[in-house]
Amino acid sequence: MIHVENLTKDYGEIKAVKGINFTVNDGEILGFLGPNGAGKSTTLRIMTTFLAPTSGTVTLDGYSIHEHPTEVRRRIGYLPELNPLYGDMVVHDLLKFVAGVRGITGKAFKSALGRVMGVCGIGEVMHRTVRELSKGYKQRVGLAMAIIHDPEILILDEPSAGLDPNQIVEIRQLIKDLGKEKTVILSSHILQEVQAVADRMIILNNGEVVADGTNAELMASFQGKAQLIMEVKNASAASIKALPQKIPDISIQGQSAHGNVRRVQLEYPTGHDLREQVFKYAVESGWTILEMSRQQAQLEDVFRSLTLMEGGRDA
Ligand SMILES: Nc1ncnc2c1ncn2[C@@H]1O[C@H](COP(=O)(O)OP(=O)(O)OP(=O)(O)O)[C@@H](O)[C@H]1O
Ligand SMILES: [Mg+2]
The missing domain is CATH 3.30.70.260 (ACT domain)
Structure with a gap:
């Protein structure tokens, strides 16, 4: 269970996040929807402890981003926006490196590698250099990096940005499959994208939560x-x-x-x-x-x- 409470983030004069509150339930696929600049990435970066909020807090199974950032990070797999991969590395070595940072080595790494290779379908590119891969495969490798430590929660920031329609379908399916076992939060500025995979969605606009509910709930509350x-x-x-x-x-x-x-x-x-x-x-x-x-x-x-x-x- 994730609780986001009264979260704010100012970048100097810019109020990017203006006191938002929401809860994410275990096992849920939550869509985080909003136009460019709504504050999606800022919120996700705070939730993953990569950015400190101006005020407010996030707790994850009772662990706070302020007091227990390591516990929070252990439970989260994060695919950042624009998935920054190390272009010159071979996929296998990149995964080994990322696992090593998490203390996963030797036998534990072998078994983790087997798992992410299967889940993400990256077996055939394991010995290729990241730079040579198509965007779709790069995104799969990014996902593999995010789940190498088998986290309970996955936070994906615009996972299908820049992919072609076939790759989008594949990534969606991958997210759905991952969502069967994990809690997934995925952001997008495209409604159809979120609608296709999410159980529930939160719409963010201009740093504020303007809607929170299932498709049906959002439709019912609409006074159009x-x-x-x-x-x-x-x-x-x-x-x-x-x-x-x-x-x-x-x-x-x-x-x-x-x-x-x-x-x-x-x-x-x-x-x-x-x-x-x-x-x-x-x-x-x-x-x-x-x-x-x-x-x-x-x-x-x-x-x-x-x-x-x-x-x-x-x-
Ligand atoms: N490092 C930063 N310094 C200053 N302003 C920032 C910084 N990062 C984001 N912002 C501003 O904060 C606001 C929210 O940005 P954020 O990246 O969180 O939005 P977003 O919803 O992820 O948008 P997008 O769909 O374009 O990715 C925007 O006005 C943005 O310009
Ligand atoms: Mg963003």
């Missing part, structure tokens, strides 16, 4: 708008205009006419299903309904509404 597209025949302009007066939660977003067929775009708050009322009104008004389709908010909309700054930041 649902759209209803109608194509109707024989509807008078006056009867369409009168619709919002009859059903006050509805607004007309747009309409177009082709002959006696009109296409009308209606909007109403999600959670209020107004289709039946609209249908009754249509019948009363003598419309012939050719089409009626609802477009509900997607998780993508939830993410955008929570993380888009005013004026947009899509530059």
Whole structure:
């Protein structure tokens, strides 16, 4: 169990993390989602003891990053952003070096090597130089380094950044497999990425937690708008205009006419299903309904509404 409590990090004037709180349960795959600069890497680096917070704390199975950093590090495997590997080293030697730093040598190293080779699928590149490897294999080697000491918790910062679509699928599967036995936290700024593997997600924006829950929970808490597209025949302009007066939660977003067929775009708050009322009104008004389709908010909309700054930041 990991507890992050009132965590803040200032880089001089920049408040990168502004007092965040969350818990990670054992065995969970948690997605850490947020746009560029949200504070994901900063938080993960603090959790792994590589960076000191300005205030607040993280405890891991009761061990605090302040008082017991060694205990914390022993339990965590960390794949940093931009996975910095030693390019000139042979994969085998690199793993031997990383294991050695953790005190894993001799027989213990042999058995650890066998394990990570199998899990990460890196047997065939064991005697190649890191620099020669494809990005996908580099990422696998990075993962092997992160799990060489068989940690209970894996923290992966943007593990699929820079990979091609096939490699992304492979890494996702690898993360899912690892998640069967371990607690995994993975960060990404891509919603689909997190949705594909995570049980639960935390959305970070501008240094603050703006959402925390499963897909379904995030959708349910979203106070967005649902759209209803109608194509109707024989509807008078006056009867369409009168619709919002009859059903006050509805607004007309747009309409177009082709002959006696009109296409009308209606909007109403999600959670209020107004289709039946609209249908009754249509019948009363003598419309012939050719089409009626609802477009509900997607998780993508939830993410955008929570993380888009005013004026947009899509530059
Ligand atoms: N060493 C540093 N010195 C000064 N500012 C920093 C430093 N590291 C990060 N920042 C700033 O802190 C904020 C959060 O950065 P962080 O790297 O944690 O975000 P992130 O969510 O990981 O973003 P990305 O998706 O781009 O990796 C940003 O405004 C960033 O510019
Ligand atoms: Mg980052």
